[in-house]
Amino acid sequence: MSHHTFPWQEAFLAALREFPVLKHGCDAVGVNRSTVFRQRQADADFDKAVNEAMEEGIDRAEQEAFRRGVVGFHEPVIHQGQLSYLYERYLDEEGKEQYRKVLDDNGQPIPLTVRKHSDPMLALILKGRRKSVYAERTELTGADGGPVATDNTVRASRVASLLEAARKRKEAEDFG
Numbered sequence: 001m002s003h004h005t006f007p008w009q010e011a012f013l014a015a016l017r018e019f020p021v022l023k024h025g026c027d028a029v030g031v032n033r034s035t036v037f038r039q040r041q042a043d044a045d046f047d048k049a050v051n052e053a054m055e056e057g058i059d060r061a062e063q064e065a066f067r068r069g070v071v072g073f074h075e076p077v078i079h080q081g082q083l084s085y086l087y088e089r090y091l092d093e094e095g096k097e098q099y100r101k102v103l104d105d106n107g108q109p110i111p112l113t114v115r116k117h118s119d120p121m122l123a124l125i126l127k128g129r130r131k132s133v134y135a136e137r138t139e140l141t142g143a144d145g146g147p148v149a150t151d152n153t154v155r156a157s158r159v160a161s162l163l164e165a166a167r168k169r170k171e172a173e174d175f176g
Contacts, residue, residue, distance in 0.1 A: 006039070009046060013053040020057025062125075069122030074113035084112040 008029040015028035026033050040047040067073070077084040086102040086109070101109040126134040142148040150158075 009039070009049075012036070013049055016050065016053035017056045017060075020054045020061070025053075065118075065121045065125055068118040069125055070117070072115045072117040075116045077112040077114055085109040086112050 008031055012025045012029045012031070015025040016022070019025075022033060022036065026036060036050070040050055087099045088102050090098055090100060092098045104110050123134070127136070140148055
């Protein structure tokens with residue numbers, strides 16, 4: 001059975017390309033997630049199309065992250081709670097220096113902006129693409145930078161404490 005059989009599928013895939021979250025795609029076309037799940041299991045072509053649509057959406061998100069982190073974005077300048085505008089200097093009829101708002105093609109004042117960059121976005125991209133260089137790592141060492149010395153008794157004690165912590169967490173979930 002081809003995924004082109006059901007009329008909701010193309011609109012669903014288009015929605016995923018825009019916003020790669022299954023719930024968004026389902027809401028966009030008015031189908032239940034279980035319907036999509038069953039169709040993906042029954043139709044390998046549709047499953048592949050869903051994965052490709054999700055990848056396209058994620059590619060767009062990655063491009064936007066790069067733009068914000070590297071290229072930057074313009075943010076309006078707000079001064080004392082008011083939007084600031086771009087001004088130009090000119091000489092009046094008497095030769096005195098004056099200032100006036102710069103207007104766009106529609107005669108509207110142009111807001112003053114500053115270019116900003118998202119350092120967290122840039123860091124996220126670098127950590128994702130260059131893990132060997134930028135990933136956060138924690139290294140445990142023993143005395144004088146040597147290996148951590150453990151014996152079977154220490155290992156058994158650590159395993160027992162981890163199992164006890166897991167048991168307590170499970171009890172808390174069961175009664176909470």
